[in-house]
Amino acid sequence: MRPASRPHCRLLRLPGAFRSAVSDKALLGLICAVLALQACATAPGEPQQLFRDPAIDLVAQGILFYQAAEYSRAIEVFQEANSLPMGSSLRSESHWMLARSYEAAGMQNEAATEYRFFLSNFPSNGHIPEAQSRLELLEKEARSSRWVYGERWVSSDEAPEAIRGRFDDLQGRGINTLIIPILGDQGAFFSSDRAPVVSDRLNRIVPIAHLKGMMVLGEVFPQKMTWITRLHPEWEDQTFRVEEGRISGSHRPDLLRSDVWRYLTGLLRDAEKTGIDGFLLNFSVGRYEGWNPLWTAEFEKNFSERITPGQLAQIKDGEYPPVFWRWAGWRARRVAQWVSETKQALPEARWGVTIFEEALKAPQEGLFNRGQDLLALRSLSFDYYVIRLPSIQSRALDGRLRALLPNSHQRLLAVSSSAPKPESIERGNWGGIVLMDP
Numbered sequence: 001m002r003p004a005s006r007p008h009c010r011l012l013r014l015p016g017a018f019r020s021a022v023s024d025k026a027l028l029g030l031i032c033a034v035l036a037l038q039a040c041a042t043a044p045g046e047p048q049q050l051f052r053d054p055a056i057d058l059v060a061q062g063i064l065f066y067q068a069a070e071y072s073r074a075i076e077v078f079q080e081a082n083s084l085p086m087g088s089s090l091r092s093e094s095h096w097m098l099a100r101s102y103e104a105a106g107m108q109n110e111a112a113t114e115y116r117f118f119l120s121n122f123p124s125n126g127h128i129p130e131a132q133s134r135l136e137l138l139e140k141e142a143r144s145s146r147w148v149y150g151e152r153w154v155s156s157d158e159a160p161e162a163i164r165g166r167f168d169d170l171q172g173r174g175i176n177t178l179i180i181p182i183l184g185d186q187g188a189f190f191s192s193d194r195a196p197v198v199s200d201r202l203n204r205i206v207p208i209a210h211l212k213g214m215m216v217l218g219e220v221f222p223q224k225m226t227w228i229t230r231l232h233p234e235w236e237d238q239t240f241r242v243e244e245g246r247i248s249g250s251h252r253p254d255l256l257r258s259d260v261w262r263y264l265t266g267l268l269r270d271a272e273k274t275g276i277d278g279f280l281l282n283f284s285v286g287r288y289e290g291w292n293p294l295w296t297a298e299f300e301k302n303f304s305e306r307i308t309p310g311q312l313a314q315i316k317d318g319e320y321p322p323v324f325w326r327w328a329g330w331r332a333r334r335v336a337q338w339v340s341e342t343k344q345a346l347p348e349a350r351w352g353v354t355i356f357e358e359a360l361k362a363p364q365e366g367l368f369n370r371g372q373d374l375l376a377l378r379s380l381s382f383d384y385y386v387i388r389l390p391s392i393q394s395r396a397l398d399g400r401l402r403a404l405l406p407n408s409h410q411r412l413l414a415v416s417s418s419a420p421k422p423e424s425i426e427r428g429n430w431g432g433i434v435l436m437d438p
Contacts, residue, residue: 148432285371
């Protein structure tokens with residue numbers, strides 16, 4: 001004989017703060033029992049009155065709707081509950097669940113506002129660490145999902161009062177993103193044990209920027225890390241001196257070397273501790289750079305072709321044999337591989353890369369003169385591709401831009417800081433504008 005069927009019962013997990021919302025253990029047990037029985041239905045249906053106290057009744061009903069993923073109804077119930085008189089612990093739970101319901105419903109702005117209210121009014125609640133974490137995540141997403149109007153922060157060591165004054169000016173002009181160089185010839189502009197520290201610029205600027213609702217991207221010039229070649233002479237780039245007809249060190253790091261990028265990855269991990277939102281890579285490998293004998297030997301092994309920098313001096317007017325384009329493409333792909341590893345090592349950061357005008361206008365010249373393979377860079381799925389063009393009126397590259405970067409929100413136009421305001425830009429073509437130095 002088969003046993004009688006039992007009603008389907010969903011397991012209801014009560015939030016921890018709600019379990020502590022009612023100090024009377026008997027009443028708490030009754031709440032838990034009634035909610036568990038109510039959860040045994042296949043669907044929550046219309047809520048029934050559960051308790052004589054309207055506030056407790058509404059909070060309990062709101063939790064049932066939240067558990068059933070009926071977030072809009074949960075929001076209505078928690079809003080109503082918050083209008084009633086109730087004890088502090090129950091009120092804190094109601095506001096916490098309202099914030100969670102807003103977030104689950106995709107109402108990010110309302111959720112952020114409610115989390116801020118919760119943090120300000122219930123500082124001793126057990127959910128404070130999670131509320132802070134969720135608010136930071138919402139604010140970071142809000143900063144990085146909008147149309148970008150950015151400016152490069154060119155000065156470095158202002159006093160706090162001067163920094164706040166500059167932010168007031170930036171906000172008045174509508175700036176919502178800062179591009180801050182974080183590496184220089186002498187060291188880093190953030191605290192790190194891996195490099196000489198010029199000044200702790202990021203820790204002064206990033207918190208204020210976030211209070212103002214601004215996104216901060218650290219501009220990274222790997223070639224400027226000349227201090228590492230003093231520590232690791234073997235990392236120095238080998239440059240062909242055309243006038244002298246010989247190869248010699250340039251004091252700049254060799255960007256074809258994986259050690260350089262792994263070192264940079266460690267540095268950027270330190271920078272990420274400041275709360276910075278992401279990084280904008282600005283790098284190039286010129287035609288006379290990267291001539292380490294190790295790399296030419298590796299190329300020759302892979303392609304069964306010999307290549308020497310001395311042949312460059314014999315070629316004029318850009319007429320290079322096919323082996324040179326294979327060499328340039330091989331170098332670019334090698335650098336892209338190390339860039340990819342760096343990006344993967346910091347998955348929480350947003351990433352951008354600067355694309356030079358010649359790489360768009362004449363891809364072969366861009367490949368040889370800058371070491372930029374746009375197809376390889378596109379495959380790395382950067383959040384932003386910052387296109388440096390002399391004028392926002394340049395339309396000759398529109399078709400190529402759309403073909404290479406079909407998602408307009410990824411394309412940021414970099415122009416001189418004296419360029420017209422962003423209202424003159426067709427937003428359908430770009431995800432934003434970045435004002436750079438002239």
